[in-house]
Amino acid sequence: MAVPKxxxxxxxxxxxxxxxxxxxxxxxxxxxxxxxxxxxxxxxPRLGDEVERGERIGMIDSQKASxxxxxxxxxVIAEVNELLNDDPAVINSDPHEEGWIVRIEVEEIEQIDDLxxxxxxxxxxxxxxxxxxx
Amino acid sequence: MVPFAGYVLPIQYQGIAAEHExxxxxxxxxxxxxxxxVLFRGPKALATVQRIVTNDVAAAKPGKAVYTxxxxxxxxxxxxxxxxxxxxxxxxxxxxxxxxxKDFRWFVEQAAGECEVLDLSDEYxxxxxxGPNAPELLARVLxxxxxxxxxxxxxxxxxRGADVIVATTGYxxxxxxxxxxxNGAASALWNRLLEAGKDLGVGPIxxxxxxxxxxxxxxxxxxxxxxxxxxxxxAGIGWTVKLGKGGFVGRDALLKQQREGLKRSLVAFVxxxxxxxxxxxxxxxxxxxxxxVTSGTLSPSLGVPVGLGYVDVPNDRPGTVIxxxxxxxxxxxxxxxxxxxxxxx
Numbered sequence: 001m002a003v004p005k006x007x008x009x010x011x012x013x014x015x016x017x018x019x020x021x022x023x024x025x026x027x028x029x030x031x032x033x034x035x036x037x038x039x040x041x042x043x044x045p046r047l048g049d050e051v052e053r054g055e056r057i058g059m060i061d062s063q064k065a066s067x068x069x070x071x072x073x074x075x076v077i078a079e080v081n082e083l084l085n086d087d088p089a090v091i092n093s094d095p096h097e098e099g100w101i102v103r104i105e106v107e108e109i110e111q112i113d114d115l116x117x118x119x120x121x122x123x124x125x126x127x128x129x130x131x132x133x134x
Numbered sequence: 135m136v137p138f139a140g141y142v143l144p145i146q147y148q149g150i151a152a153e154h155e156x157x158x159x160x161x162x163x164x165x166x167x168x169x170x171x172v173l174f175r176g177p178k179a180l181a182t183v184q185r186i187v188t189n190d191v192a193a194a195k196p197g198k199a200v201y202t203x204x205x206x207x208x209x210x211x212x213x214x215x216x217x218x219x220x221x222x223x224x225x226x227x228x229x230x231x232x233x234x235x236k237d238f239r240w241f242v243e244q245a246a247g248e249c250e251v252l253d254l255s256d257e258y259x260x261x262x263x264x265g266p267n268a269p270e271l272l273a274r275v276l277x278x279x280x281x282x283x284x285x286x287x288x289x290x291x292x293x294r295g296a297d298v299i300v301a302t303t304g305y306x307x308x309x310x311x312x313x314x315x316x317n318g319a320a321s322a323l324w325n326r327l328l329e330a331g332k333d334l335g336v337g338p339i340x341x342x343x344x345x346x347x348x349x350x351x352x353x354x355x356x357x358x359x360x361x362x363x364x365x366x367x368x369a370g371i372g373w374t375v376k377l378g379k380g381g382f383v384g385r386d387a388l389l390k391q392q393r394e395g396l397k398r399s400l401v402a403f404v405x406x407x408x409x410x411x412x413x414x415x416x417x418x419x420x421x422x423x424x425x426x427v428t429s430g431t432l433s434p435s436l437g438v439p440v441g442l443g444y445v446d447v448p449n450d451r452p453g454t455v456i457x458x459x460x461x462x463x464x465x466x467x468x469x470x471x472x473x474x475x476x477x478x479x
Binding site for chain 2: 037043059061064065066
């Protein structure tokens with residue numbers, strides 16, 4: 001299970017990567033894509049949408065279930081990954097790079113500090129897997 | 135693996151799409167041992183069952199299976215099930231796993247001591263064998279006479295000393311059958327089917343593909359498409375309600391509903407474009423909500439999203455365009471179609 005060290009994470013299984021001062025990329029984690037299984041379609045937000053942290057910004061449909069994607073930070077949707085409209089399964093094959101979902105322009109990049117580190121996230125999914133095994 | 139009604143069951147083995155394809159083109163095995171089995175026994179067994187179920191079991195010959203709902207006095211569905219008529223004094227019923235305790239209590243209460251009602255759920259396992267190659271596989275393992283069975287018929291057979299019931303029933307729209315087997319012989323039967331069907335493309339199928347297969351046929355799933363608040367007439371299984379057969383629980387309410395006309399009905403629809411309908415998503419015509427989704431998936435056979443849902447009449451007419459509200463993200467247009475969604479080539 002890949003958990004890139006330089007990313008930040010949410011407990012709802014989104015990842016965040018800082019691109020430049022006020023721009024972050026958001027996706028769902030390797031753990032999340034594996035739980036969802038074969039992803040068959042994605043609903044993306046509109047460019048320019050203002051989003052609050054915790055607000056729903058998208059939906060990911062797998063054969064098994066639909067799940068929501070939540071904004072890990074507050075800001076404005078600056079870019080959406082159009083590739084996902086044609087090839088949503090890229091989230092399964094490359095969740096941390098090609099399978100990114102949106103880019104959000106933030107006013108205060110310090111929001112990032114509230115998110116989980118890679119170590120904390122790894123601990124979280126380890127715990128969840130243990131619960132599953134019970 | 136997920137726990138389901140006290141059993142641990144696999145959602146998928148190789149993947150839903152691949153397993154679905156296997157059943158549509160070859161043959162798949164389903165471990166459906168979680169289903170409940172109840173036996174009605176005694177001189178008044180037939181009359182008792184006939185009073186509890188909506189379909190006409192008296193009209194069926196021994197050796198025939200009858201799909202039927204069981205209703206509350208309100209016409210709401212307690213459960214849907216298959217009655218296997220061994221004889222007038224012996225009827226074997228297969229009920230849904232999630233309802234088996236509720237059903238058993240209901241049966242005992244309704245039977246009111248007129249006949250024996252035995253819960254055999256813990257004694258029987260069940261293996262469904264479904265797909266175009268299933269009749270061949272069943273014949274190889276259980277005997278040539280199984281091949282000649284007409285749909286909704288059954289035979290009692292011996293499998294390595296165990297009495298099994300093999301029935302030409304199923305939940306996929308494909309040929310094949312369901313085998314009720316005493317627990318002790320279940321794993322031997324499962325392994326024998328896998329072994330004997332190697333050249334037929336056999337493989338195990340999980341709950342995920344079981345759901346996509348039944349959904350493509352518009353077969354109802356209890357708890358999703360039907361429950362105690364829906365009637366068989368609304369669910370589009372009015373053919374299982376025999377109002378003329380004599381008294382049965384729910385008859386008055388169903389007769390009244392039939393006379394007054396349906397206000398809503400369960401339809402099958404195909405989404406145009408992307409967006410998967412899911413249980414409880416609202417359905418709209420223009421700005422007005424006309425119903426809700428009860429089941430939905432990406433149809434592996436058709437490659438497009440499909441669903442089932444209740445809509446107010448007259449929006450149930452094939453060709454009607456309804457919009458699926460994707461949890462407020464967007465509305466995906468869909469078209470009501472004549473079931474089944476998938477037709478065998």
